[in-house]
Amino acid sequence: MGQDILIVDDEPDIRDLVAGVLGDEGFTCRVAATGEKALEEISLRQPNLLILDVWLGDPKYDGLKILEVIKRSNPELPIIMISGHGTVETAVNAIKIGAYDFIEKPFKTDRLLLIVSRALEAANLRRENRHLKGEVTPSQMIGGSPVIQTVRKTIEKVAITNSRVLIIGASGVGKELAAREIHGKSKRGEGPFLVLHCKADSEESIEEQLFGVEASANSERRLGVLEQAHNGSLFLDEVTELPLDVQARLVRFLHEQAFQRVRGNTKVIVDVRVLGASKVDLKKVIESGLFREDLYYRLNVVTLHLPPLKERLEDIPDLVTYFVGRLSRQAGVRKRLFSDSTLAFMKTYDWPGNIHELRNVVERALIMSPVANDDVVTPEELPPELRGEKFSSVVSQNSPDFLAMSLREAREYFEREYLLAQVQKFAGNISKTANFIGMERSALHRKLRQLQVERKRGS
Secondary structure, eight states: OOEEEEEEOOOOOOOOOOHHHHTTTTTTEEEEESHHHHHHHHHHOSEEEEEEEEEOSSSGGOHHHHHHHHHHTTSOOOEEEEESSOHHHHHHHHHHHTOSSSESSSSSHHHHHHHHHHHHHHHHHHHHHHHHOOSSSSSSSSOOHHHHHHHHHHHHHHHHHHEEEEEETTTTHHHHHHHHHHHTTTTTSSOOEEEOSOOOOOOOOOOHHHHHHHHBBBBBOBBOHHHHHTTTTEEEETTTGHHHHHHHHHHHHHHHHHEEEEEOOOOEEEEEEEEEEEEEEEEHHTTTTTSSSHHHHHHHEEEEEEEGGGOOGGGHHHHHHHHHHHHHEEESOOOOOHHHHHHHHHHSSSSSTHHHHHHHHHHHHHHSSSSSTOOEGGGSSSSSHTTTTTHHHHHSOOOOOOGGSSSHHHHHHHHHHHHHHHHTTTTHHHHHHHHHHHHHHHHHHHHHHHHTTOOOOOO
């Protein structure tokens, strides 16, 4: 998607030249001849970049004055100043006020394109860093389980379209991660990706966060996430938490791709792909009257279901390896290896907190190492809720005298102890035990009877 650049210069030839050069590179260009017109264009929609002439022939709205006004209300907007009468003092003042760079006329096309590219890249990096600070999930779907492979295939198909996607799944399964992957693989991948948590948890209302607030005599204009996400994607997390009046405004926006800021009457036109997410059954919420049916159908062009961790337990070793590497870099803790028996225990747990809970368990094991030189995480180090009552019965307290046994006796002893431990690990559930050790259920029943293994019956 072409990034939106506003060119402000009182010379038509310069405006047309810069717009032509940037347009050939795939950028979308708007132009303004005066400072007043520039502010009007920014009011209609904030651009990704502003190219601003220092001398606009208007003492009320010269370039530096416009720069000051814009930086007060739009501090994140990158601005490149241009001038045919530039001085070192003017350039220094512009940089102090907040300009990204200063170019003297006449300028070479290559230099203009280089500075534009760097300004946009710097703005993108600042935006990404803000959003990545709170990120706790992987940067891509980890694991090779069949259910995750199905999710990946769906993401590949929907990403290249411009369709809206509704992502359904329990808390902690990676809904925001899936939305980021859809955005990253789309034609909008170079554009902004913004997240709005729809449950109000700040003084600023959800309506103001979404649509922004128009300037008044006592306050500057504030841009909402819809406007900031122009040419990119907006992820609405837990969309059913939106108040009904905000839902109505969102329906109108999805129909028109235009909206008005709170307390404003100017129509703002943006190009945004909306991705919604919910952990609840939306049809039940619709029946309760708390979610608009027309909003559901506008958001639900494609549905992506994300499985809970308990349905993809075979992915745990890959996820653990990922989190060990990531946490060792971020938190400065040393890497540790999770033993096979530890991973086996982790596969018997239901993980109600899903990926977030798994990450916390890994972080706890890395931080709470009991011995400084112990690089292996053992089952004893897992939280009590993972080990449960089954732990003490699975860990053998007495080793047999193998040297006094025949090969047949040793083999039978091992099989008996191994199967007993596995059956107890799965609380007597033969189906789960058979699936884990790779045996047919009927074959496991026969082997247990043959070895006279007693088991506690489970569900």
